[in-house]
Amino acid sequence: xxxxxxxxxxxxxxxxxxxxxxxxxxxxxxxxxxxxxxxxxxxxxxxxxxxxxxxxxxxxxxxxxxxxxxxxxxxxxxxxxxxxxxxxxxxxxxxxxxxxxxxxxxxxxxxxxxxxxxxxxxxxxxxxxxxxxxxxxxxxxxxxxxxxxxxxxxxxxxxxxxxxxxxxxxxxxxxxxxxxxxxxxxxx
Numbered sequence: 001x002x003x004x005x006x007x008x009x010x011x012x013x014x015x016x017x018x019x020x021x022x023x024x025x026x027x028x029x030x031x032x033x034x035x036x037x038x039x040x041x042x043x044x045x046x047x048x049x050x051x052x053x054x055x056x057x058x059x060x061x062x063x064x065x066x067x068x069x070x071x072x073x074x075x076x077x078x079x080x081x082x083x084x085x086x087x088x089x090x091x092x093x094x095x096x097x098x099x100x101x102x103x104x105x106x107x108x109x110x111x112x113x114x115x116x117x118x119x120x121x122x123x124x125x126x127x128x129x130x131x132x133x134x135x136x137x138x139x140x141x142x143x144x145x146x147x148x149x150x151x152x153x154x155x156x157x158x159x160x161x162x163x164x165x166x167x168x169x170x171x172x173x174x175x176x177x178x179x180x181x182x183x184x185x186x187x188x
Contacts (some may be wrong), residue, residue: 083122090115131167133160133178142167144177151183161184 046135094111131142138145138158146164151157160180 013096026127036066043151080122080126087115087118087122091117109162127171129169131174131178133163133180136160138180138182142169142174142177143182144180146179146182147181149181151185155183157185 068158089110094108094115098108101177133143135155136158136159137156143160144167149161151159152161155161159182160178161183162181164181165176165179167174168176
């Protein structure tokens with residue numbers, strides 16, 4: 001143990017401080033620490049390699065998902081269009097019947113009504129619903145007011161009095177709002 005003299009300017013008191021030389025660990029302890037560091041370095045390399053593989057897997061997944069999404073959106077309408085092809089065939093037959101049959105009015109109307117029912121049934125089965133609007137209160141979530149009119153007697157303010165174009169929902173989502181005329185009470 002070494003003693004060192006320390007001066008304190010204020011009190012001029014001498015203090016002694018113990019100074020100990022640094023103790024060097026034995027070679028065994030050094031080798032043990034080196035082994036531990038090498039083990040950690042190896043674990044770090046393994047973790048880095050795993051992280052790189054996971055990153056590559058994620059990048060591949062992201063590219064594959066984007067490609068599948070693109071293909072899905074490209075062919076999403078295929079099922080619906082395939083189901084509509086017989087309806088197109090029926091339209092063509094109805095047009096042909098109107099051109100060749102002298103009694104086309106009756107057969108033509110029946111053919112068009114048949115096609116209309118088939119198309120509506122197909123779309124209804126896919127989740128299409130008509131938005132009810134006539135004589136109901138105007139709702140901007142479902143209706144698009146394109147004109148207004150004075151409210152007839154007995155009709156409340158903001159009531160849909162005419163549907164100019166039907167609106168539709170696909171499942172729970174509005175895909176086309178109803179174009180409507182809305183009645184307003186004129187106040188004097």
